Amino acid sequence: MGTIRKNIRASRTPLPKSPTGISGLDEITLGGLPRGRPTLVCGGAGCGKSLFGIEFLVRGATQFNENGVLMTFEEPVRDVTQNVTSLGFDLDSLVARKKLVIDHVRVERSEIEEAGDYDLEGLFIRLNYAIDSVGAKRVVLDTLESLFSGLANHAILRAELRRLFGWLKEKGVTAIITGERGEATLTRQGLEEYVSDCVISLDHRVIEQVSTRRLRVVKYRGSTHGTNEYPFLIDEDGISVLPVTSAGLEHQASSERVGTGVKDLDSMLGGKGYFRGSSILVSGTAGTGKSTLAAHFADAACRRGERCLYFAFEESPHQILRNMRSIGLDLGRHVASGKLRFHASRPTLYGLETHLATVHKKIADFQPRAVVVDPISNLATAGSLPEVRAMLLRLVDFLKMRQITALLTNLTSGGQTLEGTDVSVSSLVDTWLLLRDLEHNGERNRGIYVLKSRGMAHSNQVREFLITSRGIKLVDVYLGPAGMLTGSARVAQVAREAADELKGLKEVARRQRLLKQKRQAMEAQVLALRAAFEAEREEVLSEVAIDRLRREKAGGDRAEMARSRSAGTGTARGNENGHGMAAVRRDREILR
Amino acid sequence: MKAAKGLKAAKEPREDAKGDDAKFWDLRLYVAGQSPKSLRAFSNLKKICETHLAGRYRIEVIDLLKNPQLAAGDQILAVPTLVRKLPVPIEKIIGDLSNEGRALVGLDLRPRSIGADGAQ
Numbered sequence: 001m002g003t004i005r006k007n008i009r010a011s012r013t014p015l016p017k018s019p020t021g022i023s024g025l026d027e028i029t030l031g032g033l034p035r036g037r038p039t040l041v042c043g044g045a046g047c048g049k050s051l052f053g054i055e056f057l058v059r060g061a062t063q064f065n066e067n068g069v070l071m072t073f074e075e076p077v078r079d080v081t082q083n084v085t086s087l088g089f090d091l092d093s094l095v096a097r098k099k100l101v102i103d104h105v106r107v108e109r110s111e112i113e114e115a116g117d118y119d120l121e122g123l124f125i126r127l128n129y130a131i132d133s134v135g136a137k138r139v140v141l142d143t144l145e146s147l148f149s150g151l152a153n154h155a156i157l158r159a160e161l162r163r164l165f166g167w168l169k170e171k172g173v174t175a176i177i178t179g180e181r182g183e184a185t186l187t188r189q190g191l192e193e194y195v196s197d198c199v200i201s202l203d204h205r206v207i208e209q210v211s212t213r214r215l216r217v218v219k220y221r222g223s224t225h226g227t228n229e230y231p232f233l234i235d236e237d238g239i240s241v242l243p244v245t246s247a248g249l250e251h252q253a254s255s256e257r258v259g260t261g262v263k264d265l266d267s268m269l270g271g272k273g274y275f276r277g278s279s280i281l282v283s284g285t286a287g288t289g290k291s292t293l294a295a296h297f298a299d300a301a302c303r304r305g306e307r308c309l310y311f312a313f314e315e316s317p318h319q320i321l322r323n324m325r326s327i328g329l330d331l332g333r334h335v336a337s338g339k340l341r342f343h344a345s346r347p348t349l350y351g352l353e354t355h356l357a358t359v360h361k362k363i364a365d366f367q368p369r370a371v372v373v374d375p376i377s378n379l380a381t382a383g384s385l386p387e388v389r390a391m392l393l394r395l396v397d398f399l400k401m402r403q404i405t406a407l408l409t410n411l412t413s414g415g416q417t418l419e420g421t422d423v424s425v426s427s428l429v430d431t432w433l434l435l436r437d438l439e440h441n442g443e444r445n446r447g448i449y450v451l452k453s454r455g456m457a458h459s460n461q462v463r464e465f466l467i468t469s470r471g472i473k474l475v476d477v478y479l480g481p482a483g484m485l486t487g488s489a490r491v492a493q494v495a496r497e498a499a500d501e502l503k504g505l506k507e508v509a510r511r512q513r514l515l516k517q518k519r520q521a522m523e524a525q526v527l528a529l530r531a532a533f534e535a536e537r538e539e540v541l542s543e544v545a546i547d548r549l550r551r552e553k554a555g556g557d558r559a560e561m562a563r564s565r566s567a568g569t570g571t572a573r574g575n576e577n578g579h580g581m582a583a584v585r586r587d588r589e590i591l592r
Numbered sequence: 593m594k595a596a597k598g599l600k601a602a603k604e605p606r607e608d609a610k611g612d613d614a615k616f617w618d619l620r621l622y623v624a625g626q627s628p629k630s631l632r633a634f635s636n637l638k639k640i641c642e643t644h645l646a647g648r649y650r651i652e653v654i655d656l657l658k659n660p661q662l663a664a665g666d667q668i669l670a671v672p673t674l675v676r677k678l679p680v681p682i683e684k685i686i687g688d689l690s691n692e693g694r695a696l697v698g699l700d701l702r703p704r705s706i707g708a709d710g711a712q
Binding site: 103105106107111112113114115116117118119120121122123125126128129147150151 | 622624627629632633636656657660661663664667668669670671672673681682683684685686687688689690691692693694695697698
């Protein structure tokens with residue numbers, strides 16, 4: 001059993017495919033259109049099916065060395081050539097180099113009379129001749145259905161078309177047959193009945209005056225393929241289909257950090273800024289400085305030498321450059337050095353899908369490492385809410401897949417909760433900065449805080465943020481008993497505090513002075529007391545001395561008297577005298 | 593191919609032709625090889641011309657299998673196709689000409705309205 005299955009698998013050769021060269025389409029079809037088989041490309045008027053066919057031929061001739069035949073049933077050769085010149089396709093040159101044959105088959109019913117049985121062998125012969133003349137591998141028949149209006153006998157026509165598709169297969173050419181969309185069917189004439197290998201449907205929808213082109217692979221026999229409706233663009237490079245799907249959650253998460261462009265903000269985000277490849281949402285009400293923050297981010301990226309792509313959905317690049325110059329950010333030099341590129345468009349210019357497609361294409365062209373989308377909320381005007389959400393999801397996924405650091409700004413309209421976005425992308429982003437007005441005392445000030453930042457320690461503080469002539473500056477808000485103060489209230493509070501402090505200092509100085517004076521007064525008193533005391537003591541001493549002297553004198557008199565009365569008492573007198581001096585000294589000691 | 597023998601078989605216009613006698617029919621029949629349809633077309637054409645335009649017509653038969661490059665010039669799609677180069681305007685009649693009524697309309701030998709009605 002196992003071996004049989006293995007054999008079956010081994011013998012199964014993959015369906016050979018012919019790459020279209022149309023950007024994005026080969027990814028969806030996993031390699032291109034079925035080689036050697038016809039493919040039906042259908043869609044309404046102006047959906048781009050003719051261009052699809054022509055690009056298939058041009059790319060074949062220029063990129064894959066496969067010559068082609070264009071059989072046009074609607075427009076003369078000259079018109080076809082002119083139509084695609086603006087897309088950079090030089091059909092004349094391809095024809096001249098024998099890489100392409102263009103044959104215009106004109107069917108004018110008024111010039112044709114049908115008289116009897118016929119077949120379309122003439123068409124076969126023409127086609128065969130054209131194919132053989134350049135050895136074509138690719139054929140485009142645009143639009144075969146014109147035959148139905150040119151020929152009355154539809155029975156013959158249908159039989160012949162069936163034969164034609166068989167013949168094309170036999171011829172081994174990869175063919176595109178275009179068909180006009182019918183009311184209930186893919187094509188008006190039911191060509192899908194005949195071409196069963198591959199059917200691609202193009203669509204050009206206008207919803208609320210906004211147009212979006214979409215492509216869908218309806219059927220691809222023998223091959224898997226993307227089944228979604230993919231948006232596609234027609235621009236100066238032809239068609240680009242965008243295989244944008246929700247890519248899942250398989251992107252790499254870098255732990256490398258990139259600066260925010262604002263030093264203080266870096267420190268709020270763990271000191272290093274955002275993660276590379278992460279998505280940052282900056283939301284806030286009008287005039288809170290979202291674009292300014294975005295400009296700082298772009299400036300920082302360019303300073304690191306990285307390329308940055310700035311999608312402006314609100315302002316023109318010139319306006320942004322001018323505004324940022326006023327705050328000291330010279331983005332102009334980054335534009336001049338090619339590191340910064342702007343892509344400005346009105347959101348209402350075209351549909352969401354087209355916007356997304358444009359974003360993809362621009363990113364693929366420029367290969368930036370940082371992207372700014374300013375603002376995403378404006379895109380809401382280009383589609384319904386679920387659409388916008390889906391688009392942003394895909395955008396964020398796409399950017400993450402490519403490891404592009406993306407900063408998206410979102411305008412929160414008045415009356416909305418700040419911690420929400422009208423497009424609900426908050427859950428998609430890694431870092432969410434909220435800018436808000438802090439209204440107090442009749443003025444508005446800007447505050448910033450980190451609502452979330454996955455995978456890093458971040459500040460929980462509300463900081464006031466100032467837009468100065470030298471860029472954004474974050475300052476600590478004043479948190480005091482009176483609550484959070486910002487702006488002039490903060491300034492006033494700071495001044496008040498300074499005054500209080502000064503007052504305190506003065507008080508201390510005053511008291512010091514007072515104390516000094518008291519000490520001086522005290523010392524003066526001490527001196528006075530001491531002086532009084534000294535005076536008193538001197539007085540006492542002199543009195544004592546006088547008293548002694550008097551007594552000695554009296555004693556001397558007595559001795560004189562005794563001597564005069566009896567001799568031999570001289571010794572006693574001397575002793576008496578010595579004793580007197582010691583007593584005075586002793587008295588002094590006591591009184592000191 | 594028999595039809596091919598009549599290639600470029602031009603007949604001088606008759607002097608005594610009446611009505612549109614002054615006119616000359618320059619016809620070109622595109623065929624693809626000797627398919628039954630081609631042969632039928634040639635014989636039908638020959639018959640119609642001899643009946644209605646004796647001496648005032650010329651038939652050129654072009655075999656696209658031999659000269660495929662000529663198909664684009666006259667915008668040939670269906671085979672067989674008879675191209676009326678003269679009288680102007682150029683008119684194409686496709687089919688084997690088995691519907692004579694329509695063939696006559698295409699050759700401008702019968703008014704369009706009647707031809708259109710009588711054709712079916």
